[in-house]
Amino acid sequence: MKKTTRNHLLIALTYSLTLIGGMVVGFKFLKDQGYQLQKPMAYAADSSRKVDEIIHIINKNYVDEVNADSMHHLPIDSLLHQLDPHSVYLPPAKANEFAETLGGNFEGIGIEYYILNDTLLVTNVVKDGPAFLSGIRQGDKILKIDTVFVSGRDLPREQMIGKIKGRKGTAVKLSILHPGNPQPVLLSVNRARVKVSSIDAAYMLSPETGYVRISKFGADTDSDFVESVRNLKGKGMKKLVLDLRDNGGGYLTAATGLANQILTENKLIVYTQGKHEPRTDYFSTGGGEFEQGKLAILINENSASASEILAGAVQDLDRGVIIGRRSFGKGLVQEQFPFVDGSALNLTIARYYTPLGRSIQKSYKKGYNAYQNEIEDRFNDGELTSVSAKDSLKKSKAFLGGGIQPDIYVKMDTSGFNRFYAKLIAKKVLFDFVYDVLGNRYTASFLEQNLATFTINDADYKDLVKYIQSKNIVIEPKLLQAAKPLILNDVKVLLCKYHLGDAGYYKALNLSDAMVKQALSSLQ
Numbered sequence: 001m002k003k004t005t006r007n008h009l010l011i012a013l014t015y016s017l018t019l020i021g022g023m024v025v026g027f028k029f030l031k032d033q034g035y036q037l038q039k040p041m042a043y044a045a046d047s048s049r050k051v052d053e054i055i056h057i058i059n060k061n062y063v064d065e066v067n068a069d070s071m072h073h074l075p076i077d078s079l080l081h082q083l084d085p086h087s088v089y090l091p092p093a094k095a096n097e098f099a100e101t102l103g104g105n106f107e108g109i110g111i112e113y114y115i116l117n118d119t120l121l122v123t124n125v126v127k128d129g130p131a132f133l134s135g136i137r138q139g140d141k142i143l144k145i146d147t148v149f150v151s152g153r154d155l156p157r158e159q160m161i162g163k164i165k166g167r168k169g170t171a172v173k174l175s176i177l178h179p180g181n182p183q184p185v186l187l188s189v190n191r192a193r194v195k196v197s198s199i200d201a202a203y204m205l206s207p208e209t210g211y212v213r214i215s216k217f218g219a220d221t222d223s224d225f226v227e228s229v230r231n232l233k234g235k236g237m238k239k240l241v242l243d244l245r246d247n248g249g250g251y252l253t254a255a256t257g258l259a260n261q262i263l264t265e266n267k268l269i270v271y272t273q274g275k276h277e278p279r280t281d282y283f284s285t286g287g288g289e290f291e292q293g294k295l296a297i298l299i300n301e302n303s304a305s306a307s308e309i310l311a312g313a314v315q316d317l318d319r320g321v322i323i324g325r326r327s328f329g330k331g332l333v334q335e336q337f338p339f340v341d342g343s344a345l346n347l348t349i350a351r352y353y354t355p356l357g358r359s360i361q362k363s364y365k366k367g368y369n370a371y372q373n374e375i376e377d378r379f380n381d382g383e384l385t386s387v388s389a390k391d392s393l394k395k396s397k398a399f400l401g402g403g404i405q406p407d408i409y410v411k412m413d414t415s416g417f418n419r420f421y422a423k424l425i426a427k428k429v430l431f432d433f434v435y436d437v438l439g440n441r442y443t444a445s446f447l448e449q450n451l452a453t454f455t456i457n458d459a460d461y462k463d464l465v466k467y468i469q470s471k472n473i474v475i476e477p478k479l480l481q482a483a484k485p486l487i488l489n490d491v492k493v494l495l496c497k498y499h500l501g502d503a504g505y506y507k508a509l510n511l512s513d514a515m516v517k518q519a520l521s522s523l524q
Contacts, residue, residue, distance in 0.1 A: 051076055054089070054345055057337055062087075063274035063348045084348050086332050092342030107168045110194035111136065116435050119143070119151045123435065124501055129194040134187045136176060138498075139439075143184050144175030166191045195220070198250075201506035202228035205516065209523060210237035213506050214258075217250030217306040222257030229261070229289045239294040241519045243506075245324065249305025252282075259313055261288035262295060267317055267355070270309045272333050274350030295320030296519040299404060304328035305352075305360075311404045312354035321522050322406040324515050329402030331360025354404075362402020408522060410515045416486030420479035424468065430487065433467045434494040444499040451496065451507055456488045464491065 054076060055068050062083065071079050076089045110129025113120045120142035125132045143151040145163040164172055170191050177184040198218040205211045210232035214221060229240070249255075252270075259269045265286025273279040297311050297320055308327045314320045333350035352360045424430055438460060447454060456464075464487075469475060480487075489512060497505035510516045 050339070050343075051079065054079065057345060057347060058083070061276050061335065061337075061347055061349050063277075063332070063350055065275060084332065086330075086334060086346070087348045088346050090344045090346065095338065095342055095344040107191050107193050108165060109134075109136075109172065109189045109191055110196075111164075113142065114431065114435055116432060121435055123498060126194050126196060130189050130192050134189045135185075136174070136187065136189070137178070139179045141177040142174055143177055144173075146173050168192050197224045198254075199224045199228050200502040202232060203503065203507060204232060204235050204237065205241060205510070205520060207236055209239040209241060209520060210235075211241045211243065211506075211510065211516070213243040213502075215247055217247070217252075217254035217258070219251060219254065221251070221254040222261060225258050225261055226289045233289075237293070239296075239523045240290060241296050241298065241516065241523070243298045243516075244303050244307040244311060245298050245300040245515070246302040247304070247307040248302065248328075249307055249330065252306060252309070255306035255309045256282045256284075259310055260285050262290050263288065263313065263317065263319060264291055267313075269313045269355070271353050271355075272350045273353065274333070274348075277333070277350040294523050296523055297322050298515045298519060299324045299327045299406060300515075301325055301328060303404075304330040308360045308404050309352060309354075312358060312360060315404060315407065316355040316358070321408060321519075322404060323408045323519050323522065324406045324410055325412065326405050327403035329360060329362025331402075360403065408518060410518055413514060416483045418479045418483055420476045421483040421486060423473060424483075424487070427471060427473065429468055429471055429473065430490050430494060432471075433464055434491060434498055437463060437467060438491065438495055439498050442495060442499065444504075447496055447499050447504065451504070452511065454492065456491050460491075461488065 051072070051074070055071050058066055058071075059068050066083070071082060074082075080087050080089055109131040110126035111122050111131045112124035114123050115121070122131075122136060122138055122140040122142065125136055125138055141151065143149065148163060150163070164174075166172060168191055171188050172191060174187050174189060175184045176187055198214055198216050198221040199212060200215050201211065201213040203211055210229070212225065212228050212232075214225070218224075229237070232240075256269050263269065263284040263286075265284060267284040269282045269284055271279055271281045295314065297314055299307065299311050299322060303311065303324075304327065308329070308331060311322055311327065315322050331352035332348045333352065334346050335349045336344055336346050338344040354360065441460070461484075465475065465480075493505055493508040496508040500507070
């Protein structure tokens with residue numbers, strides 16, 4: 001298992017083990033991500049003809065100059081490997097799956113659930129969503145979905161969770177076992193579009209400093225952000241820590257919309273450009289909710305796309321301080337070319353650039369010297385002014401390797417991370433212990449009142465050790481002792497997530513977070 005920080009490992013695993021029902025992804029997402037959809041093209045089915053047509057599309061649309069002569073007689077996949085990591089050919093089945101995912105066909109009932117001992121355990125219910133209105137609550141167990149028993153069957157995960165998905169307006173029948181009730185009840189729940197805020201947490205870190213965590217840029221992120229900022233300003237917020245760690249991106253319009261809330265009028269946020277695509281500029285409109293207060297943005301190696309657009313704009317315009325580790329480096333705009341046989345080509349047609357002309361995309365071909373030459377060529381061609389070219393070269397360190405280089409670097413914390421701890425995470429033992437045992441010992445009100453001082457006590461820890469042994473995991477005393485502080489903190493934050501949701505999870509997590517501490521210090 002790859003080493004990472006304890007905090008972000010937990011975040012990634014937590015979200016990989018839960019499903020938020022009611023999330024809707026549509027073709028608007030595809031376009032805002034940089035994709036554009038063309039009408040299907042009537043090309044011959046034979047592969048050699050399709051290769052020729054794909055080469056033709058590349059010549060007319062690809063972001064860079066290519067040597068088409070070298071691509072003939074190559075298989076399609078090998079041909080696209082000559083380009084970039086994000087230009088791909090999708091066979092009919094994959095293209096259909098891609099279109100369905102981005103077409104908004106996955107609407108739900110508004111729950112998060114966890115597979116515990118071959119049973120679907122409800123860990124969160126979206127307030128006023130279909131499940132909530134039907135009487136489903138946290139701690140319920142789903143025994144049966146329509147006519148299929150899912151409890152105790154050891155079904156593959158995709159079969160268990162896939163049966164709840166469905167189109168808006170359709171019903172799913174669930175056999176639910178409420179805690180403390182001996183007999184299950186049968187509920188019919190109509191699937192619908194459920195609004196889930198893209199703001200995971202918003203609270204005050206100190207009397208003057210607010211914290212907002214955004215894990216994705218959705219259609220309503222900018223309006224959700226405005227609501228959160230207004231609430232925090234009502235509590236005395238004058239400074240803001242905006243956490244974009246592990247934010248893989250989302251809508252471009254959401255990123256520019258949020259930028260409008262923190263930048264003054266007529267500031268260049270980002271622009272796109274390619275060999276066959278003219279430059280398109282995105283400017284701030286002004287009148288935002290947080291134009292003046294001090295700002296710190298947290299990023300890491302999993303912050304990508306729209307997150308990098310926002311962080312890059314803030315950095316180039318000296319609007320705030322960027323703290324953390326270099327971001328992922330995903331800055332390509334793509335267009336989809338479908339074929340009549342159901343297959344499709346996703347082709348990179350342009351790049352995202354920060355206000356000073358920095359390409360967000362990490363280099364997959366060129367080194368730093370090539371980048372310097374590119375800046376000089378763009379200056380000589382009149383594309384960059386002397387000031388912007390000079391500033392771009394001044395920030396040359398940020399270009400090396402792509403992504404956004406933070407102003408203040410915070411190294412990765414791997415203390416306590418060893419093979420024994422990795423085994424516990426891989427086997428989901430800490431999650432199971434919290435959901436199976438510890439969750440019933442504490443209440444939401446107790447945790448909320450004692451969050452800052454609460455720790456896992458000795459009795460709970462001894463029971464955890466027994467629980468680990470019950471999972472046929474051999475205890476390695478030295479490794480367990482070394483990982484103990486990390487394990488105890490993980491159990492605490494998972495317990496807070498179970499009872500207090502995402503907001504409680506991040507409140508507990510941030511108590512010992514190095515980047516958050518650095519941000520508080522930097523904003524003084």
